[in-house]
Amino acid sequence: MPPRDDPAARAGPPAPPLVETRVYRPEPDWHRHGYTQVLFGLDGASELEIGGHLHRLDPGSGLIVPAGERHDFLGLADNRQLVLDVPPGSLAVPAALTGRPRAFAVTAGWAERVRRIAAMPPEPGRGGSRQHHWRLAAALAGDLALGLDVPERDRLAPFPVAQIDAYLRQHLDAPLRAGDLAGRFGWSVRRFHTLFQEAFGDTPHRYQTRLRLDQATRLLADRGHALADISLMLGFPDQTTFTRRFAQRFGMPPGAWRNAGARA
Helix, strand or coil, rough: CCCCCCCHCCCCCCCCCEEEEEECCCCCCCHHHCEEEEEEEEEEEEEEECEEEEEEEECCCCEEECCCCCEEEEEECCCCEEEEECCCCCCCCHHCCCCCCEEEECCCHHHHHHHHHCCCCCCCCCCHHHHHHHHHHHHHHHHHHHHCCCCCCCCCCCCCHHHHHHHHHHCCCCCCHHHHHHHCCCCCCHHEEEEEEEEHCCCHHHHHHHHHHHHHHHHHHCCCCCHHHHHHHHHCCHHHHHHHHHHHHHHCCCHHHHHHHHHC
């Protein structure tokens, strides 16, 4: 039975993210969906209109389409984009980064990593394995969180969302002490907790656990890492705790996840 202090676990595993390349047709079309979408321009250009604002997507640019936003789109000549679909409660990305439509620049190193992911051969079967998509999506989400900051107009206070996220990603092996984390960034514990939940959409402890498990999907792809080593690398007190948390989030223990990915 899931621990009583983990309501997310009681809700069951979240829908998995999806990573794939797409080409938009030259005929105008539109839709909306219940998940956040992040687009990275690869070739050619496309145009998307959201809330009366026209965005052009081409190599070196990206666009965030929040969940529920109608977006009209039109593909121009030889267009191709890498698309990351993020269902609610899946990837660990600060909610404040994806709450509004947003165009952003994809810097050189970031663009190279996006192209490497886009160039990966598709896995056998329809759409590839869940393990494959989680692994690639976790990599893209890490770059997105480290590459962007919350727009000035959306800041409820001078709360350093990008710096906090980067600190947590760099210290996945360390236990999270709310008082120490709040003090590091100059806030009282109560105020920090409130602002964190507003900016990240989760409590500090649950967000850190999601970060750790996102990283676990990447580490499990390397069979040279024993499960006990991964649990220590990600700051879990023991392999049993790691296995329980992983199974709560993904619906299967890490060993079964690794084997399923290998079969795919």
